[in-house]
Amino acid sequence: MAWNLTGTYLESCNCDVVCPCTTSGLTAPADHERCQVTFAFHVDSGNVDDIDVSARNVAVFVDAPQVMSEGGWQVALYVDASADDAQAQALGKVFSGQAGGPMAGLAPLIGEVLGMERVSIDYRDEGRRHAVRVGDAIDIEIEDQVAPQFGEDGPVMRLTGMFHPVNSTLTIARSTRARASGVYGRSFDFTGGNAHAAPFTWSG
Template sequence: MPWNLNGTYLESCNCDVVCPCTTSGLTAPADHERCQVTFAFHVDSGNVDGVDVSGRNVAVFVDAPRVMADGGWQVAVYLDASADDSQAAALGRVFCGEAGGPMAALTPLIGKVLGVERVPIEYRDDGRHHAARVGDVIDVEIEDQVAPQFGADGPVMHLTGMFHPANSTLAIARSSRARGGGVYGRSWDFSGGNGHSAPFAWSA
């Protein structure tokens, strides 16, 4: 059955700004020994197999080799605790790649699914600021970047023509807060690192 999701997303990783993984289509080495990235999604409107999933949130954490195109990703999926059983199952199919669409295109790169959990997820868009809190394990806030010559109210800088599951055009952002703890044995503080934000529109 056809499905569709529309909403906004944010991303935070341990690379410097701008991330070489993003700008190379996953073929350039990350800035550090491994690439660790959190994607958070807010679904403004969506229907999966007849189930309305509007207003729900999902987060995906990826721990990948330095060259992401090499595969062997370890992935954790977090589903919104406010979703009922049918919504959680529907979102799980999409974000685990079982229902086709952009996430399915990435499944050949995944070596291990660490787990799929239902946790409270708070997601916020506020102008150039975007934030997500995933249970008590991930806490991220990013700010879309403006060239200093234009001042605080200038246009946000973007990357275009990207190979990326969320959108081919991404805002360039920097994390003001990017912390994780207890993510299947992983803890970090990537504050000040790379970030992106964009609307997304998926269907299959």
């Protein structure tokens, strides 16, 4: 199976800004007892085994131990309801790691797949604000951070050289809204917590 995807992503978790999981390559303890994180992706352009998956969205929710590298992750996958059956199957293979690529590197850490759902996913990039709504389950908005000394129009702060499946350079952001209910029995409000955004280019 040959595939390639390009697009943008956002991430929101329950750690403080900036989360130790990201800056330690998953080896430092999270700020709280569990690490709960949502990754959301908008595919600007993509092809999976000759199936066009452009303009489709995917979200991945992870509930992991405090030290993420220990494994035992519980993972839920949400695929855009606007995808047809072939597109949904293709995206499911890529974002579950079955098709290789960056997500395959995380597969050994997964202890339980909570489920895969096809739901309405609304993903938006609006300047320094990025947002996603995943059905009735997850509602997130994040804002890229700027050092106050530079003023509102200053450069966005970034982390570089990261060990991260999406990109080695991540924008430092904060969740201005991060709420969920009914995520396989989980509800949360991580507003004010850690967030990231970045473009991604994957292939396999």
